[in-house]
Amino acid sequence: MGYCLSMLHNRSEAEEAAQDIFTKAYHNLKKFQGNSSFSTWLYRITTNHCLDILRKRNRRRTVSLEALVESEGDRIEALFATSRTALPALESKDLTDKILSALPEDYRTILTLREAQGLEYQEIAEILDCSLDAVKGRLSRARKMLQEHLQHFLKNENVLSKEGDRV
Amino acid sequence: MTHQEIQTVLFLLADGALTLDQKHQVESHLQTCASCRQALAQWSQISPVLFSKPSLSEVQEDRLVSAVLERIRVKSSASRLFSPENALRWIFPLVGSAMAAAWVFFYVVPSTPELSSLPAADTDYYSSSTPEAVSNQWNAMPAAYHEDMVVSMIKE
Numbered sequence: 001m002g003y004c005l006s007m008l009h010n011r012s013e014a015e016e017a018a019q020d021i022f023t024k025a026y027h028n029l030k031k032f033q034g035n036s037s038f039s040t041w042l043y044r045i046t047t048n049h050c051l052d053i054l055r056k057r058n059r060r061r062t063v064s065l066e067a068l069v070e071s072e073g074d075r076i077e078a079l080f081a082t083s084r085t086a087l088p089a090l091e092s093k094d095l096t097d098k099i100l101s102a103l104p105e106d107y108r109t110i111l112t113l114r115e116a117q118g119l120e121y122q123e124i125a126e127i128l129d130c131s132l133d134a135v136k137g138r139l140s141r142a143r144k145m146l147q148e149h150l151q152h153f154l155k156n157e158n159v160l161s162k163e164g165d166r167v
Numbered sequence: 168m169t170h171q172e173i174q175t176v177l178f179l180l181a182d183g184a185l186t187l188d189q190k191h192q193v194e195s196h197l198q199t200c201a202s203c204r205q206a207l208a209q210w211s212q213i214s215p216v217l218f219s220k221p222s223l224s225e226v227q228e229d230r231l232v233s234a235v236l237e238r239i240r241v242k243s244s245a246s247r248l249f250s251p252e253n254a255l256r257w258i259f260p261l262v263g264s265a266m267a268a269a270w271v272f273f274y275v276v277p278s279t280p281e282l283s284s285l286p287a288a289d290t291d292y293y294s295s296s297t298p299e300a301v302s303n304q305w306n307a308m309p310a311a312y313h314e315d316m317v318v319s320m321i322k323e
Contacts, residue, residue, distance in 0.1 A: 001231055005221040015231065022235040023242065080216055096217055114182070115218035121184055136179055143178040146217070147209050154209045 003043065006116040007050040007109070009097035017053060021046050036126050043113070043127045051105055058101060065102040065149045072098065077153045099146075107142035114139055168192050170200060177203055178210060 001018035008014045025045055032041050069076065072095065079095050100108050106128075113119045113127065125135045168176075168189075173196045179185050180193050197204050 001227070002221050002223055005223075006218070015227075015234075018231055019234050019238060022231075023238045026235075026239050027242065080212060092216075099217060111218060115214050116220050118220070121182070136176070136184060139182075140175055140178050143210055144174070144206075146213055147206055150213055151205075151209055154212045 003046055003112070003117055004050055006112045007047075008053060009093060009100070013053065017046075017049055021049050024049070037123075040123060040126045043119075043123075044129075047109055047113075047127060051109065054101070054105060054108075058105075063098070063102055065099070065145070068098055068102045069149050069152075073153070076150065080150070080153050080155075099150075103142065103145070106138060107145065110135065110138050111142050111146075168196070170196070170203070173200070173203060174206075177206060181207070181211075 001014060004014035004017045004021070005011065008017060021042075025042055028045075032038065036044075063071075075091070075095055076099070079092055100112075103111070110124060110128065113124045114121075119127075121132055121135045121139075125132050128135070130138075173193055176185060176189055177193060180190065185193060197207070
């Protein structure tokens with residue numbers, strides 16, 4: 001259910017989805033052939049189910065990351081700010097969901113699997129049915145996309161003043 | 168590796184997903200490249216905000232387990248009812264009852280004079296639709312039938 005919640009960012013939807021997924025998995029147990037681990041199989045069902053829900057949801061509203069950054073700049077800044085100016089939890093959750101919804105679905109999925117669920121690359125490759133290199137490439141591109149769009153709202157840590165810098 | 172090549176593998180450094188050779192190259196590049204260092208530092212700010220792992224209480228987990236078990240139980244009992252071995256338990260009594268009812272209506276009733284010679288108003292009563300028609304038919308029936316019909320309706 002934690003994965004559903006990470007993907008959907010809506011507790012009631014995640015609960016409903018988790019119930020559907022476990023029930024579906026129980027009734028399809030005979031289709032599990034043991035080619036992968038049981039958790040990988042369950043993750044695969046969960047990913048497909050959550051993506052179906054996200055696709056239905058995104059049909060109603062699709063905003064690009066550029067447009068979102070432009071329209072919600074102040075709130076995004078507050079999202080990454082220190083606790084003094086931070087957004088209330090509910091608002092943060094809503095904004096986080098908006099940012100993730102603006103990502104391509106394969107980026108959102110792979111980032112959730114790696115960052116929120118902490119899965120190893122090999123397991124991610126099995127869940128998404130792709131090669132290890134594809135996982136590495138997709139993860140790099142997804143992180144770069146987010147970092148490039150959100151960099152203006154982040155604190156500049158003391159990384160620019162090293163001796164011998166080329167830039 | 169060039170700066171551009173480093174950028175394609177930079178974020179894999181923290182995951183420990185680079186080969187030893189790639190790791191050395193990226194680390195030595197980071198010594199001299201401020202923008203790559205900044206990109207890594209910024210990612211470490213983004214990740215915990217956007218991808219915090221949601222925590223679930225024991226109560227929520229218990230609620231999920233009971234909800235799933237309930238769904239499985241309901242679905243299983245419904246599918247069991249229509250399974251081939253269980254279908255025999257209700258199909259035979261159903262067919263038997265239907266045949267018995269057909270026998271009563273098509274054989275017993277026509278061959279019993281008391282049942283088959285009911286006045287026409289009695290059968291019209293059931294087919295009438297408007298309240299006035301029903302009332303007229305009811306009044307036209309002999310009084311003895313009224314009582315019989317009320318008693319049979321109550322018994323039913």
